[in-house]
């Protein structure tokens with residue numbers, strides 16, 4: 001059985017409270033009442049409610065003062081004011097101060113029930129979103145103290161809420177996918193899907209159906225209808241990784257979708273709205289590809305509304321100690337090891353190296369060091385050993 005929503009109604013009119021409780025109980029709400037605003041504050045301190053209904057005017061403490069106290073205890077709980085006709089300007093003022101809504105007496109039951117449902121739904125969503133963002137924050141941390149990375153962080157902050165297309169460029173392993181995730185999870189689309197497709201990893205014949213989906217019988221082997229990434233990313237973000245590797249025919253198709261805002265599944269004429277934010281990334285030089293006629297210039301301008309470039313690690317060596325220590329602490333947690341730090345000379349060695357594979361390569365080295373170390377400090381020699389391995393990328 002679904003959990004009943006718990007309400008607190010505060011009013012100095014006992015008869016009104018009784019009638020309200022009877023009405024709301026009929027609609028499966030669990031209703032508690034308070035006639036004394038000071039007692040109500042105690043109840044709010046000791047309980048958790050899904051919504052609070054407040055009379056505008058009560059002896060001792062008025063509704064707005066009471067709302068201020070409620071917000072100190074539980075800033076997220078929605079408050080709905082019950083107001084007489086003469087108090088409407090006051091109710092409007094309460095909404096400006098953070099009340100969810102107000103309803104006038106005499107109460108229309110259906111309106112009140114709808115209002116309560118919406119308030120509770122919105123509250124549940126904002127709590128869920130806060131939890132989601134805390135978890136995401138931990139998962140998608142990006143470290144950097146250098147001036148260039150501070151500029152990148154500034155852009156990420158502004159672009160998160162902009163809802164325009166973003167092109168992320170940078171060498172392999174610099175954190176392009178990480179940035180795409182951070183942009184999505186800090187955007188209003190955070191509760192909707194983040195869908196990634198790697199245009200370099202999928203053969204072009206398959207990429208088309210992966211992107212747009214196909215209906216049964218669309219081509220040999222299409223034994224059933226399958227939704228594509230554009231469908232799956234509906235209302236969320238579609239991350240087109242390695243966009244520079246998309247073939248020219250598919251580039252034209254993608255451009256058309258971006259122009260019309262609509263797409264169709266393979267083997268079907270029906271059109272669907274492409275309501276997703278597009279973030280793309282590449283480690284290739286798109287201007288060079290355009291000059292070689294391998295990438296469409298019009299598509300480039302469409303995708304590159306906002307641009308973030310992440311410089312390679314060797315151009316921001318001051319970030320290396322911070323990132324290495326961050327990765328060390330993550331790896332020690334993961335492998336349950338008690339390694340505290342790198343020695344000073346070990347840090348110097350990490351800073352001197354050019355890191356062609358950037359942060360991904362640094363991460364692999366740190367993980368290896370953690371797995372094979374037993375002492376509390378990682379020494380220079382241990383790093384030299386890894387650098388001297390025959391297949392190590394230099």
Ligand SMILES: Nc1ncnc2c1ncn2[C@@H]1O[C@H](COP(=O)(O)OP(=O)(O)OP(=O)(O)O)[C@@H](O)[C@H]1O
Pocket residue numbers: 141142143144170171172173174175176177178179241282283323326359360363
């Ligand atoms: N500044 C950073 N701080 C912490 N971790 C980072 C940072 N930059 C990258 N990483 C981590 O390094 C790894 C590689 O990053 P990511 O996959 O985002 O790179 P990429 O640029 O998309 O690579 P590729 O071009 O090869 O797809 C990931 O585990 C990512 O979390």
